[in-house]
Each structure stands twice: as structure tokens, then as C-alpha cells.
Amino acid sequence: MPELPEVETVRRGLEPTVLGAKIRHVTVRRADLRFPVSPDLGQRLTGATFTALERRSKYLLFSTDRADVLLVHLGMSGRFVLNSATEGALDPQTRSAPKTALGSGPGAGLGGHLKHDHIVMDLEPGHRLVYNDPRRFGSMEILEQTALSSSPRLKDLGPEPLGPDFTQQHLKTCFVKKRSPIKAGLLDQRHVAGLGNIYVCESLYRAGIAPTRACCDLTDQELNRLVPAIQEVLTEAIAAGGSSLKDYVQASGELGYFQHRFAVYGREGQACPGCDCDKRIQKITQSGRSSFYCPKKQI
DNA sequence: CAAAGTCCCTGGGGGC
DNA sequence: TGCCCCCAGGGACTTT
Numbered sequence: 001m002p003e004l005p006e007v008e009t010v011r012r013g014l015e016p017t018v019l020g021a022k023i024r025h026v027t028v029r030r031a032d033l034r035f036p037v038s039p040d041l042g043q044r045l046t047g048a049t050f051t052a053l054e055r056r057s058k059y060l061l062f063s064t065d066r067a068d069v070l071l072v073h074l075g076m077s078g079r080f081v082l083n084s085a086t087e088g089a090l091d092p093q094t095r096s097a098p099k100t101a102l103g104s105g106p107g108a109g110l111g112g113h114l115k116h117d118h119i120v121m122d123l124e125p126g127h128r129l130v131y132n133d134p135r136r137f138g139s140m141e142i143l144e145q146t147a148l149s150s151s152p153r154l155k156d157l158g159p160e161p162l163g164p165d166f167t168q169q170h171l172k173t174c175f176v177k178k179r180s181p182i183k184a185g186l187l188d189q190r191h192v193a194g195l196g197n198i199y200v201c202e203s204l205y206r207a208g209i210a211p212t213r214a215c216c217d218l219t220d221q222e223l224n225r226l227v228p229a230i231q232e233v234l235t236e237a238i239a240a241g242g243s244s245l246k247d248y249v250q251a252s253g254e255l256g257y258f259q260h261r262f263a264v265y266g267r268e269g270q271a272c273p274g275c276d277c278d279k280r281i282q283k284i285t286q287s288g289r290s291s292f293y294c295p296k297k298q299i
Numbered sequence: 300c301a302a303a304g305t306c307c308c309t310g311g312g313g314g315c
Numbered sequence: 316t317g318c319c320c321c322c323a324g325g326g327a328c329t330t331t
Binding site for chain 1: 322323324325326327
């Protein structure tokens with residue numbers, strides 16, 4: 001599930017290829033993603049050049065020299081696949097025909113599509129950038145640069161957890177009258193942007209705070225632990241993704257998300273690492289979502 | 300207004 | 316082996 005570290009890892013993986021690349025042709029094979037793909041997406045991208053690739057929260061922002069921004073969310077299962085004309089790799093399990101190298105014209109390689117390849121961008125020189133998303137929880141929209149900050153997708157997002165505005169004082173202000181559990185508080189993108197279920201569980205474990213605690217009941221001391229816990233968990237996950245990036249960009253060209261070794265997430269019934277707890281890691285449901293925690297270490 | 304619930308979607312895994 | 320059911324999750328939307 002792509003949360004901030006996975007999106008950042010994808011960004012770093014794509015950046016060398018995308019920066020300065022001219023878009024030769026765009027094919028929208030399915031427009032019914034989480035939100036409808038912008039109807040004029042192909043027209044506005046074709047002939048433009050990517051000038052920057054940035055991340056905000058879990059969004060990727062591809063800027064172009066036409067003052068447009070391609071805003072992408074990977075949802076649950078969204079991936080980018082990068083095909084290089086020189087590599088010509090193929091996935092024998094899922095692809096019936098070899099990937100077609102560029103050079104045979106826009107839209108070439110009709111037999112080379114994977115299932116769930118929804119948007120195909122042919123780039124110059126010699127690359128093909130494919131957005132693949134089985135569950136179609138992702139989105140792809142094009143906006144004017146000037147409209148970005150007021151767009152409904154971004155306008156209510158809280159600070160970047162690895163940026164200067166994410167402080168214990170900020171959280172204290174957010175949480176002073178908030179009675180919902182801290183698990184929900186940290187998943188709320190208005191308070192801090194980019195955390196999902198996995199990294200909220202991991203951060204609360206590291207900070208020693210039970211996910212059931214009310215936001216407004218956290219002490220200053222706990223908030224002072226929570227902020228660096230979040231920052232450390234994210235930084236380590238990004239570093240782990242980054243250090244394995246060359247493996248992570250597989251021969252097939254697929255940019256998946258790095259599988260991190262989690263302390264609590266998905267480890268119900270196991271002993272938590274470095275803890276002598278006898279209770280083992282518990283799984284509970286909070287507002288329809290699984291929380292994993294150690295009842296001894298997290299109070 | 301806050302908080303909790305619902306829905307979208309598909310692949311994968313467990314149970315029988 | 317095959318089939319069915321449930322689960323995973325972000326975020327917009329609906330209900331309480």
C-alpha cells in the first residue's frame with residue numbers, strides 16, 4: 001500500500017527518466033479510475049516536456065513546460081512501469097508478447113499491454129511510462145500549475161511529516177479538543193499528510209502510545225516522542241526503499257513498493273521485537289481498519 | 300461540527 | 316481441485 005515512503009521511492013525511481021523527457025504520445029485505455037481521468041489529459045500532455053517530479057503527501061506531481069501539473073495518486077494498487085527501448089525486457093508470466101520498442105510510431109505495441117495498463121505515455125527518447133492499477137483506486141488528473149494549491153485534492157492537506165512545519169506544537173494544536181483515537185487522528189490527512197495504516201501503527205509502536213488513546217489526552221511528553229517517532233519510521237522506510245532501488249526497479253521495469261520489515265503491522269500473535277511481553281502483538285479494529293500494537297509497550 | 304460508517308475495486312488467501 | 320467469501324486500503328461521501 002503506497003504511503004509516503006513508497007511514493008517517495010517511486011518518485012526517486014522515475015525522476016532520472018522523466019526529467020527533461022518530452023511526451024510524444026498518450027493513450028488513455030481506461031478513464032474510470034478513482035476519479036475520471038481528465039478528458040483533455042492527452043491533448044495537454046502531448047508535445048510537452050516534464051520539468052519536475054515532486055511529491056506532496058501521497059501524490060506525485062509531474063510539472064510540464066506548459067505550466068500544467070499531472071497529479072497522480074497511486075491509490076491501493078497503482079504502479080508505474082518503465083519500459084526502455086534498449087532493454088526490451090518482458091515479463092514471461094503475464095505478457096504474451098514482448099514489449100515493443102519505441103520507433104514504430106505513437107501507440108505502437110498494441111499486443112504489449114499488461115492487464116490493467118490504464119495510461120500509457122510514450123516519451124522521447126525511447127521510453128514508455130505506463131500506469132497500471134488493478135483496483136483503480138488511484139487517480140490521474142491534469143491541472144494548471146496556478147490551480148494546484150486550491151485543488152480539492154491538496155488544499156486541506158496538513159504539513160509534510162518530514163518538513164519544518166510538523167512539530168509537537170502543531171499536533172498539540174490539532175489535538176487539543178479532539179476526542180477520537182490517536183490512530184484516527186494520525187490517519188486524518190488534515191493533521192499530517194502522507195501517513196496510512198501501516199506507518200501509523202509503526203509510529204505509535206515506536207512512540208509507545210496505544211492506538212486507542214484519545215488525541216486530546218496525549219501528554220506533551222508523548223507528543224514529543226510521537227513527532228520524532230513518525231519522522232524516524234518514515235526516514236528509515238525511505239532509506240530502505242532507496243538503498244534497494246536498483247533491485248526495486250525490476251528487470252521488467254516495474255516500480256513496485258518496497259516491502260519493509262514491520263515491527264507490528266501484520267504481525268498479530270507474534271512477540272514484538274526486543275520486548276519481553278507475554279501478551280504478544282494484538283490486532284484490533286478501529287473505524288473499520290486494523291490496528292496492530294503491543295499492549296505492554298504501548299500504553 | 301465531529302465522528303463513525305459506507306462505498307468504490309480487484310486479487311489473493313483461507314475455508315470447506 | 317474448485318468455489319465462495321472475505322479482506323486489504325485512501326479518501327470522498329453519507330449518516331448519526
